[in-house]
Amino acid sequence: MQTPKKIAIVGSGLVGSLLAIYLRKAGHTVHIYDRSPDIRQIQFSGRSINLAMSNRGWKALDAVGVGDDVRTIAIPMDKRAIHLVDKLNFQNYGQEGESIYSISRGSLNRKMIDLAENAGAEFFFEHKIWDVTLDDATLHIGETERGAWEDKKYDMVFGADGAFSRIRHRMQRQNMFNYSQEFLNMGYKELNIPANADASHKLDKNSFHIWPRGEYMLIALPNLDGSFTCTLFMPFEGENSFAFLTDRKLVEEFFEKNLPDTIDVIPKLAEDFFKNPTSTLVTMKCFPWTYHDKVALIGDACHAIVPFYGQGMNAGFEDISVLYEMIEKYGDDWKTIFSEYEKSRKPNADAIAELSYRNFMEMSSKTADEKFLLQKKIEKSFSDKYPEKWIPLYSRVTFSDRPYAEALAIGDYQNAIMEEVVRMENIESIWDSKEVENKILSLLE
Amino acid sequence: MQTPKKIAIVGSGLVGSLLAIYLRKAGHTVHIYDRSPDIRQIQFSGRSINLAMSNRGWKALDAVGVGDDVRTIAIPMDKRAIHLVDKLNFQNYGQEGESIYSISRGSLNRKMIDLAENAGAEFFFEHKIWDVTLDDATLHIGETERGAWEDKKYDMVFGADGAFSRIRHRMQRQNMFNYSQEFLNMGYKELNIPANADASHKLDKNSFHIWPRGEYMLIALPNLDGSFTCTLFMPFEGENSFAFLTDRKLVEEFFEKNLPDTIDVIPKLAEDFFKNPTSTLVTMKCFPWTYHDKVALIGDACHAIVPFYGQGMNAGFEDISVLYEMIEKYGDDWKTIFSEYEKSRKPNADAIAELSYRNFMEMSSKTADEKFLLQKKIEKSFSDKYPEKWIPLYSRVTFSDRPYAEALAIGDYQNAIMEEVVRMENIESIWDSKEVENKILSLLE
Numbered sequence: 001m002q003t004p005k006k007i008a009i010v011g012s013g014l015v016g017s018l019l020a021i022y023l024r025k026a027g028h029t030v031h032i033y034d035r036s037p038d039i040r041q042i043q044f045s046g047r048s049i050n051l052a053m054s055n056r057g058w059k060a061l062d063a064v065g066v067g068d069d070v071r072t073i074a075i076p077m078d079k080r081a082i083h084l085v086d087k088l089n090f091q092n093y094g095q096e097g098e099s100i101y102s103i104s105r106g107s108l109n110r111k112m113i114d115l116a117e118n119a120g121a122e123f124f125f126e127h128k129i130w131d132v133t134l135d136d137a138t139l140h141i142g143e144t145e146r147g148a149w150e151d152k153k154y155d156m157v158f159g160a161d162g163a164f165s166r167i168r169h170r171m172q173r174q175n176m177f178n179y180s181q182e183f184l185n186m187g188y189k190e191l192n193i194p195a196n197a198d199a200s201h202k203l204d205k206n207s208f209h210i211w212p213r214g215e216y217m218l219i220a221l222p223n224l225d226g227s228f229t230c231t232l233f234m235p236f237e238g239e240n241s242f243a244f245l246t247d248r249k250l251v252e253e254f255f256e257k258n259l260p261d262t263i264d265v266i267p268k269l270a271e272d273f274f275k276n277p278t279s280t281l282v283t284m285k286c287f288p289w290t291y292h293d294k295v296a297l298i299g300d301a302c303h304a305i306v307p308f309y310g311q312g313m314n315a316g317f318e319d320i321s322v323l324y325e326m327i328e329k330y331g332d333d334w335k336t337i338f339s340e341y342e343k344s345r346k347p348n349a350d351a352i353a354e355l356s357y358r359n360f361m362e363m364s365s366k367t368a369d370e371k372f373l374l375q376k377k378i379e380k381s382f383s384d385k386y387p388e389k390w391i392p393l394y395s396r397v398t399f400s401d402r403p404y405a406e407a408l409a410i411g412d413y414q415n416a417i418m419e420e421v422v423r424m425e426n427i428e429s430i431w432d433s434k435e436v437e438n439k440i441l442s443l444l445e
Numbered sequence: 446m447q448t449p450k451k452i453a454i455v456g457s458g459l460v461g462s463l464l465a466i467y468l469r470k471a472g473h474t475v476h477i478y479d480r481s482p483d484i485r486q487i488q489f490s491g492r493s494i495n496l497a498m499s500n501r502g503w504k505a506l507d508a509v510g511v512g513d514d515v516r517t518i519a520i521p522m523d524k525r526a527i528h529l530v531d532k533l534n535f536q537n538y539g540q541e542g543e544s545i546y547s548i549s550r551g552s553l554n555r556k557m558i559d560l561a562e563n564a565g566a567e568f569f570f571e572h573k574i575w576d577v578t579l580d581d582a583t584l585h586i587g588e589t590e591r592g593a594w595e596d597k598k599y600d601m602v603f604g605a606d607g608a609f610s611r612i613r614h615r616m617q618r619q620n621m622f623n624y625s626q627e628f629l630n631m632g633y634k635e636l637n638i639p640a641n642a643d644a645s646h647k648l649d650k651n652s653f654h655i656w657p658r659g660e661y662m663l664i665a666l667p668n669l670d671g672s673f674t675c676t677l678f679m680p681f682e683g684e685n686s687f688a689f690l691t692d693r694k695l696v697e698e699f700f701e702k703n704l705p706d707t708i709d710v711i712p713k714l715a716e717d718f719f720k721n722p723t724s725t726l727v728t729m730k731c732f733p734w735t736y737h738d739k740v741a742l743i744g745d746a747c748h749a750i751v752p753f754y755g756q757g758m759n760a761g762f763e764d765i766s767v768l769y770e771m772i773e774k775y776g777d778d779w780k781t782i783f784s785e786y787e788k789s790r791k792p793n794a795d796a797i798a799e800l801s802y803r804n805f806m807e808m809s810s811k812t813a814d815e816k817f818l819l820q821k822k823i824e825k826s827f828s829d830k831y832p833e834k835w836i837p838l839y840s841r842v843t844f845s846d847r848p849y850a851e852a853l854a855i856g857d858y859q860n861a862i863m864e865e866v867v868r869m870e871n872i873e874s875i876w877d878s879k880e881v882e883n884k885i886l887s888l889l890e
Contacts, residue, residue: 046594146591175725280620 015299016160052310096346163304195226460744461605497755608749640671
């Protein structure tokens with residue numbers, strides 16, 4: 001047990017709530033601030049992407065005993081269902097029994113807040129934090145940025161306030177603070193596949209559904225109530241773009257032509273298309289993440305990534321696991337806890353940012369490419385036989401807790417090998433042969 | 446002549462003042478705001494690096510008829526004087542008659558403000574701009590960030606307020622604004638070589654002096670009064686670093702050992718070392734640079750670079766040349782003027798950022814490397830003979846107004862060729878031969 005501190009967490013999202021549970025467990029007083037109303041009292045926004053919980057997320061939840069609570073609202077997905085214009089392919093994510101888990105962001109957030117409250121954390125909703133004084137961990141709270149502020153001093157402040165963090169905003173204005181934010185030229189829009197009348201799912205429930213179309217794609221993830229939350233990723237400008245889809249007729253024609261098997265399952269297509277906002281996608285990097293032993297950033301507030309690897313929440317939860325590891329190692333030495341935490345996490349945050357950025361290409365184009373699917377089959381076959389020699393990149397990221405930076409490096413190495421393998425003569429017919437196996441073994445040496 | 450507008454420029458530095466002259470010429474009312482006192486009334490800061498004016502800078506000055514005014518305070522430097530520990534080498538910058546020009550930042554800034562005032566621009570010093578309303582180009586001015594503000598509405602606002610621009614700060618908080626700031630792990634400190642008693646220079650007056658020492662370096666640029674402004678660039682941490690030089694004795698020993706020929710010419714070494722601040726070096730990139738036809742960033746406010754190519758001011762002045770080109774082309778269509786301006790400048794700003802970053806290595810290490818000096822000799826010899834086939838990178842950046850992006854691309858191409866050439870057998874003895882010339886000609890084909 002550490003010396004109890006009075007700690008403020010800014011942001012009541014997934015990372016903020018889980019961090020609160022960890023800090024309560026370590027014996028601290030925890031106040032969580034959020035500028036928004038209590039998400040348990042309101043309708044959700046129509047701009048979310050379903051979460052895909054995987055190994056790193058579960059590990060962080062299970063370590064404080066809340067994994068099983070969350071499992072009650074999760075649906076396993078053990079494969080991709082790849083919807084080509086004229087056929088449907090399936091591709092397993094991992095070994096038998098390995099799945100990622102679809103969870104609606106709203107449901108999970110509500111549950112996490114309940115769990116944090118049960119653990120003794122105190123929530124202050126509709127409290128807007130405009131600034132923080134770094135030297136003494138004082139929050140400045142008020143109705144408006146230019147209006148009167150109330151000051152609340154803590155022993156420590158965590159910024160878990162997401163990609164547009166106010167806490168980071170203050171740190172950014174210091175000398176030697178490295179920072180970047182880069183938006184994709186692509187946005188996303190939520191759509192919906194409702195449940196059947198009997199509350200069953202209209203598409204295979206245990207699949208992550210993808211409609212890969214090159215520069216744009218649609219995905220669908222299952223919900224408990226039989227519906228699917230769909231997300232359309234598409235460029236803002238150009239031929240197949242949000243700018244082009246300006247009225248009901250254009251939207252309906254576009255889906256009929258390019259996504260024909262969605263027509264029957266998305267009944268309120270045009271309505272939702274124009275009702276739901278088009279959201280942006282940003283990669284944000286920064287360093288340092290902490291200020292002395294007073295202030296630390298965590299989750300999206302210090303490493304916002306694009307959603308194409310389904311690792312945003314998992315990476316944020318892993319921040320908490322690593323922070324807690326440092327707490328167990330360094331006790332009350334918060335200066336060392338913070339500096340070891342940021343040192344350990346930064347290269348891994350950069351790596352998952354890169355992997356996530358690259359994965360749009362894999363999802364939207366390569367899943368429709370026969371050569372790529374063959375490569376995945378060869379990898380799987382070899383990995384089944386030599387699991388100690390070859391963990392596929394996706395598995396290392398999703399089903400292990402090996403560092404993301406290691407996954408990125410080994411993934412690049414494996415990819416160079418596979419590029420040679422798929423160039424072998426008649427690879428389509430010999431892919432499962434001893435010859436290919438020996439080729440990979442020799443390249444691995 | 447355009448329809449006259451009421452225009453505010455934030456920042457009375459070099460770019461702000463020159464922009465004011467251009468906008469006055471085009472018939473506009475121009476108000477310039479600066480948070481600092483009038484630089485003409487105060488002592489300078491002890492943290493400047495002398496400027497090296499080159500072709501792009503002169504072009505922008507001459508086009509509004511103020512080049513000759515500035516020439517009165519400029520000293521031509523036609524070569525590098527390279528101070529090795531045991532000898533002194535010289536390396537010409539360009540062709541006969543080609544020079545860069547040393548100017549003290551303070552003197553130039555004072556002169557530019559005088560010139561802008563003479564042109565009819567009105568200056569408001571000690572006016573702190575805290576925010577801008579982008580939609581109607583309204584400045585918010587006040588003593589403190591949280592105190593009372595006065596609003597001043599303009600037709601247009603230019604942010605010429607440097608790397609930590611408040612105008613950009615507001616633009617940054619918009620969606621889809623890309624931004625990065627990256628600090629070097631190296632800082633700089635101003636030192637001084639005073640004039641001789643007869644006001645003559647202690648070192649060659651028409652040289653840019655460099656003491657290349659690998660991970661750190663010292664430079665010295667001449668002033669009109671016979672002194673030199675020196676700048677020590679050095680890592681913050683590590684073996685040869687600012688962190689290591691903690692007292693007078695260590696500083697003096699360090700200079701005696703590593704920079705022996707400076708001992709006699711820098712009399713107040715330790716005093717200045719501890720009196721002058723250690724400053725940081727940042728590369729800042731962003732996009733977009735403009736907001737509708739209301740707000741535009743210019744100079745360091747949209748592209749701050751490290752100083753190792755001596756192009757920071759030149760690039761800022763070239764922004765003004767390009768903006769004016771667009772004004773002449775598009776008349777009163779400010780929306781198009783702004784969008785063509787940012788589209789034209791952005792790739793070139795990125796290119797000079799990259800070239801500047803790389804040039805530290807050239808200055809601090811390669812100038813001490815015989816192989817590199819040989820390569821420069823070969824390039825010069827070939828370029829003298831075939832000026833239309835080979836303009837060296839440094840000349841293209843410094844003595845031409847070809848786009849920086851072109852310089853970067855062609856420079857990389859030339860470098861690949863030179864890497865082959867210096868690998869030729871006996872290159873040290875045959876470097877000036879027909880054989881080498883033919884080799885380059887064949888590689889260029």
